[in-house]
Amino acid sequence: MKKGLTESAMGLFLLVMVFLAVRYGSVETLSEETAAASERPLVVIDAGHGGNDPGKVGVDGSLEKDINLEIAKRLKTYLEQSDVDAVLTRETDAGLYSESDTGKKAADMQNRCVLIEKNDPDLVVSIHQNSYHEEYVSGGQVFYYKDSEKGRRLAEILQRRFDYVLGEENRRQPKANGSYYLLRNVRCPIVIVECGFLSNRREAALLNDNEYQDRLAWTIHMGIMEYLNGK
Numbered sequence: 001m002k003k004g005l006t007e008s009a010m011g012l013f014l015l016v017m018v019f020l021a022v023r024y025g026s027v028e029t030l031s032e033e034t035a036a037a038s039e040r041p042l043v044v045i046d047a048g049h050g051g052n053d054p055g056k057v058g059v060d061g062s063l064e065k066d067i068n069l070e071i072a073k074r075l076k077t078y079l080e081q082s083d084v085d086a087v088l089t090r091e092t093d094a095g096l097y098s099e100s101d102t103g104k105k106a107a108d109m110q111n112r113c114v115l116i117e118k119n120d121p122d123l124v125v126s127i128h129q130n131s132y133h134e135e136y137v138s139g140g141q142v143f144y145y146k147d148s149e150k151g152r153r154l155a156e157i158l159q160r161r162f163d164y165v166l167g168e169e170n171r172r173q174p175k176a177n178g179s180y181y182l183l184r185n186v187r188c189p190i191v192i193v194e195c196g197f198l199s200n201r202r203e204a205a206l207l208n209d210n211e212y213q214d215r216l217a218w219t220i221h222m223g224i225m226e227y228l229n230g231k
């Protein structure tokens with residue numbers, strides 16, 4: 001009996017509190033803030049490879065997975081400074097598989113897709129570095145899924161932006177692709193940004209330079225802002 005009474009008193013107290021909060025605006029302010037937060041665009045940044053998968057290995061011995069992660073983390077910071085929410089597919093060296101997985105690469109790719117679908121972002125940028133058997137080849141290139149109009153638009157913006165980082169010599173065009181796993185399996189607009197060639201000695205040195213990584217992240221961030229603002 002006594003317990004029941006206490007509970008009713010508590011219930012009444014809470015009711016009064018809610019009434020006061022609504023009456024004097026604090027709940028309204030809170031819901032406005034929540035609404036504003038949910039209206040922020042969300043970008044998933046995928047740092048390619050990781051763990052037992054180094055990606056491309058540079059002429060200088062540097063590993064693609066490390067460079068991808070550096071650029072991805074810097075890009076996240078720049079996006080957040082521009083009021084865009086950003087989620088990384090990995091924040092450490094570890095890949096997205098467990099030691100018990102027999103097909104680690106397949107598990108890793110599937111888990112990246114699951115993470116992307118769960119976050120339901122406005123777009124995905126997958127960061128990679130390239131390599132080629134002829135050393136003279138250099139420059140950045142952006143890939144998009146062949147049937148995605150939005151992906152193509154994002155790729156064109158980012159490809160143009162490479163000129164600011166690399167200078168005049170970057171003559172590459174964004175390229176449609178229908179076979180890359182992430183491009184085929186992710187439903188929202190997604191691009192793969194190959195920032196440069198680790199097989200080119202000059203570019204490999206640049207890609208390992210913190211200031212250059214920062215310039216790449218800044219440029220990709222500017223391209224994403226251009227895409228989001230033009231939506």
Ligand SMILES: [Zn+2]
Nearest residue numbers: 048055128129
């Ligand atoms: Zn790669």
